[in-house]
Amino acid sequence: MTTLAQVASKAGVTAATVSNVLRGRGKVGAETRERVLAAVRELKYRPNLTARALAEGRPATIALIVSSIANPFYPEFALAVERAVRKLGYFLLVCNTNDDPAQEKAYLDAVGGSLAHGVLVMNADFVQIDELVQLRERGVPVVLCMWEKPDQPPPLPSVAVDFYRAGIMAAEHLIALGHRRIGAVVGSERSGNHIWRYRGFVDALAKAGIAHGEGDVIFGHDTIDEGRSAAHTLLAGVPDLTALFVSNDLPALGVLQAAAEMGLAVPADLSVIGITDIQLAHQVRPALTTVAVPTEESAVVAVEMIMRMIDGDEELTPLRETAPPKLVVRASTGLVGRGR
Amino acid sequence: MTTLAQVASKAGVTAATVSNVLRGRGKVGAETRERVLAAVRELKYRPNLTARALAEGRPATIALIVSSIANPFYPEFALAVERAVRKLGYFLLVCNTNDDPAQEKAYLDAVGGSLAHGVLVMNADFVQIDELVQLRERGVPVVLCMWEKPDQPPPLPSVAVDFYRAGIMAAEHLIALGHRRIGAVVGSERSGNHIWRYRGFVDALAKAGIAHGEGDVIFGHDTIDEGRSAAHTLLAGVPDLTALFVSNDLPALGVLQAAAEMGLAVPADLSVIGITDIQLAHQVRPALTTVAVPTEESAVVAVEMIMRMIDGDEELTPLRETAPPKLVVRASTGLVGRGR
DNA sequence: CTGAAAGCGCTAACAT
DNA sequence: ATGTTAGCGCTTTCAG
Numbered sequence: 001m002t003t004l005a006q007v008a009s010k011a012g013v014t015a016a017t018v019s020n021v022l023r024g025r026g027k028v029g030a031e032t033r034e035r036v037l038a039a040v041r042e043l044k045y046r047p048n049l050t051a052r053a054l055a056e057g058r059p060a061t062i063a064l065i066v067s068s069i070a071n072p073f074y075p076e077f078a079l080a081v082e083r084a085v086r087k088l089g090y091f092l093l094v095c096n097t098n099d100d101p102a103q104e105k106a107y108l109d110a111v112g113g114s115l116a117h118g119v120l121v122m123n124a125d126f127v128q129i130d131e132l133v134q135l136r137e138r139g140v141p142v143v144l145c146m147w148e149k150p151d152q153p154p155p156l157p158s159v160a161v162d163f164y165r166a167g168i169m170a171a172e173h174l175i176a177l178g179h180r181r182i183g184a185v186v187g188s189e190r191s192g193n194h195i196w197r198y199r200g201f202v203d204a205l206a207k208a209g210i211a212h213g214e215g216d217v218i219f220g221h222d223t224i225d226e227g228r229s230a231a232h233t234l235l236a237g238v239p240d241l242t243a244l245f246v247s248n249d250l251p252a253l254g255v256l257q258a259a260a261e262m263g264l265a266v267p268a269d270l271s272v273i274g275i276t277d278i279q280l281a282h283q284v285r286p287a288l289t290t291v292a293v294p295t296e297e298s299a300v301v302a303v304e305m306i307m308r309m310i311d312g313d314e315e316l317t318p319l320r321e322t323a324p325p326k327l328v329v330r331a332s333t334g335l336v337g338r339g340r
Numbered sequence: 341m342t343t344l345a346q347v348a349s350k351a352g353v354t355a356a357t358v359s360n361v362l363r364g365r366g367k368v369g370a371e372t373r374e375r376v377l378a379a380v381r382e383l384k385y386r387p388n389l390t391a392r393a394l395a396e397g398r399p400a401t402i403a404l405i406v407s408s409i410a411n412p413f414y415p416e417f418a419l420a421v422e423r424a425v426r427k428l429g430y431f432l433l434v435c436n437t438n439d440d441p442a443q444e445k446a447y448l449d450a451v452g453g454s455l456a457h458g459v460l461v462m463n464a465d466f467v468q469i470d471e472l473v474q475l476r477e478r479g480v481p482v483v484l485c486m487w488e489k490p491d492q493p494p495p496l497p498s499v500a501v502d503f504y505r506a507g508i509m510a511a512e513h514l515i516a517l518g519h520r521r522i523g524a525v526v527g528s529e530r531s532g533n534h535i536w537r538y539r540g541f542v543d544a545l546a547k548a549g550i551a552h553g554e555g556d557v558i559f560g561h562d563t564i565d566e567g568r569s570a571a572h573t574l575l576a577g578v579p580d581l582t583a584l585f586v587s588n589d590l591p592a593l594g595v596l597q598a599a600a601e602m603g604l605a606v607p608a609d610l611s612v613i614g615i616t617d618i619q620l621a622h623q624v625r626p627a628l629t630t631v632a633v634p635t636e637e638s639a640v641v642a643v644e645m646i647m648r649m650i651d652g653d654e655e656l657t658p659l660r661e662t663a664p665p666k667l668v669v670r671a672s673t674g675l676v677g678r679g680r
Numbered sequence: 681c682t683g684a685a686a687g688c689g690c691t692a693a694c695a696t
Numbered sequence: 697a698t699g700t701t702a703g704c705g706c707t708t709t710c711a712g
Contacts, residue, residue: 001454001478001479001689003688003689003690004689004690004691005689005690013698013699014698014699014700015689015690015691015699016690016691016692016698016699016700016701017697017698017699019690019691019692020697020698023691025691025692026692026697026698027697027698028697028698029697029698032697032698044474044478046449046452046453046478047453047689047690048394048453048454048688048689048690049450049453049454049455050390050393050394050399050454050455050688050689050690051394051454051688051689051690051691051704052689052690052691053390053690053704054388054390054391054394054688054689054690054691054704054705054706055689055690055691055692055703055704056690056691056692056704057691057704059390060450060455061433061455069415069418069419070415070416070419070619072412072415074415075409075410075412075414075415076410078409078434078436079409079410079436079438082436086443086446091433091435091447091450091455092434093401093431093433093434094418094432094433094434095431096418096419096422098419103426106426107431109386110389110400110431112386113386113387113388113389114341114388114389114390114391114705115389115390115400115401115431134384138341138384138386139341224620224623225623228625253623254623257623257624257625260625261625279410280564283564283565283593283594283597284597285568285597285600285601341705343704343705343706344705344706344707345705345706353682353683354682354683354684355683355705355706355707356682356683356684356685356706356707356708357681357682357683359706359707359708360681360682360707363707365707365708366681366682366708367681367682368681368682369681369682372681372682387705387706388704388705388706390704390705390706391688391704391705391706391707392705392706392707393688393706394687394688394689394690394704394705394706394707395687395688395705395706395707395708396688396706396707396708397688454689
């Protein structure tokens with residue numbers, strides 16, 4: 001492994017000078033610079049980022065904590081974060097806790113122990129907030145991504161996405177298509193992360209004077225399989241439903257499959273709408289109508305915030321909003337009653 | 341940020357001693373150890389991994405280079421790698437090159453510049469092998485994951501998966517079901533990464549005396565959308581096909597969708613088989629029959645190899661084989677002719 | 681059993 | 697314009 005010192009001696013200068021030419025700092029004679037550059041090339045020198053990090057007091061990485069990389073949304077978000085982070089010269093350390101608190105603690109200790117300069121946390125619901133707050137107190141910049149609880153002020157700097165509004169928009173779309181008997185599949189516990197999406201849906205229904213009772217909703221988990229089974233039991237119990245609101249795209253995909261299995265044509269017999277707009281949503285058939293959420297923007301804003309924190313910006317806005325969600329109409333929703 | 345020295349002075353000892361008790365090295369008096377541990381707790385000390393890495397001459401991370409995190413297989417593999425790596429006390433740095441050579445070079449320089457202790461490379465097809473070889477020559481351990489070209493000895497230590505065999509198995513399954521007119525959708529260029537999967541398929545057909553010509557195959561890319569469009573053109577051109585072999589699960593999912601769009605029942609009218617067994621394969625309806633490949637094992641073996649290289653094991657086997665693929669019969673394949 | 685000291689490779693004042 | 701000198705926080709001989 002080639003070191004700065006080796007390059008320096010080869011170029012007949014000192015390490016400081018090499019460092020200067022490499023980083024464009026300070027004044028270096030044109031001729032010296034050439035000699036140094038030549039030595040660098042010849043020795044195939046690559047700066048040791050660990051040493052640099054130690055000397056500068058800041059690692060070259062930002063960590064992204066996700067609860068499960070298996071959910072396709074996370075890779076998509078991670079990708080966006082990575083782009084933003086790379087643009088600023090950092091590397092992304094993707095930390096998959098797998099919903100395991102021990103794993104999560106290991107990661108937080110490690111990144112807090114300065115493997116990473118800052119920590120982005122996805123899906124704060126599954127994460128032990130206390131640990132994060134402690135991390136923050138130890139001076140590590142932390143930001144929560146995709147905060148979706150408008151009623152609770154986040155315990156840490158966060159970027160918010162208006163999922164409540166997304167719920168409303170989904171409902172309004174269904175209502176506009178003439179649906180009056182609309183069921184809901186929620187991809188989280190009753191008190192879980194998706195609750196505000198459901199509230200938005202419910203409020204929009206109420207506003208339109210449409211009935212929606214306890215029997216019209218099922219709470220579960222954020223997976224395709226759960227979406228499918230939820231749809232099965234829901235539709236078996238309440239067969240007159242003409243549309244289903246699903247709080248996330250992944251379970252919505254499951255709902256689509258359930259419909260197919262039950263012989264229901266989508267959207268003729270049943271309309272289905274999701275939230276998020278993951279890639280699979282348009283890759284599936286029928287393509288899923290959904291309310292797209294500003295993934296890219298969230299990532300960019302989150303990275304921006306963490307950089308601000310790193311730079312010690314004191315008047316940091318603790319909660320940044322992103323652009324409102326957008327309805328994306330595809331093939332899984334249609335006018336009510338066409339199939340009957 | 342608490343440092344070793346601070347803990348030391350608080351415990352009335354020296355940094356060396358603290359280091360010793362924390363790492364279980366050397367001999368430390370029971371009573372001293374207690375005092376140190378108390379100080380550690382009280383000060384909430386976390387070792388600085390950057391400093392440690394520098395002192396030890398080895399970073400705490402292993403890098404995994406993937407060409408595209410968007411393809412759902414990569415996260416799955418990354419997860420397996422991560423588990424294996426964490427078990428050994430390392431952290432995983434997922435590097436998504438996005439098929440961009442510049443991005444890839446940036447990553448390789450960074451990890452080679454000792455951001456990571458070793459580099460695992462997925463899908464070596466999309467990667468500039470020369471760069472990797474150079475990295476290796478500079479002393480960085482590199483291993484290629486999922487090598488699938490039995491005819492070419494890998495330029496670097498690799499773990500091989502027998503995709504040729506997978507192709508054979510897929511074909512044999514279809515043949516056993518009575519199919520004689522079998523088309524193929526290959527998720528890579530004609531000379532690309534999937535070629536041996538296709539060769540296995542072709543060889544098995546030949547062995548069974550089944551005709552398969554140029555018109556029965558389409559080469560493309562490894563995506564759902566490409567799978568779908570390939571199936572459309574293939575089935576339009578050769579309508580008597582009763583089964584489709586697809587070289588990867590992702591395009592196979594697209595084929596399933598194309599079938600639905602064309603009004604073909606699967607498997608009654610058309611049988612479809614993929615390769616890999618990604619999670620989506622069983623989450624989709626009809627569930628995809630596929631030839632499962634040893635993902636987990638590949639990850640474990642790859643990590644094992646890189647550790648060997650890190651330890652400077654000279655008699656490293658340069659090419660390790662994994663267990664043979666396994667046929668997983670689900671709902672997308674069936675006896676020929678049931679639908680006609 | 682514990683302490684002192686050197687050094688990992690780099691950066692950042694401060695000198696010259 | 698270049699060199700000198702300290703560290704960054706930790707590990708690791710080597711003494712005591």
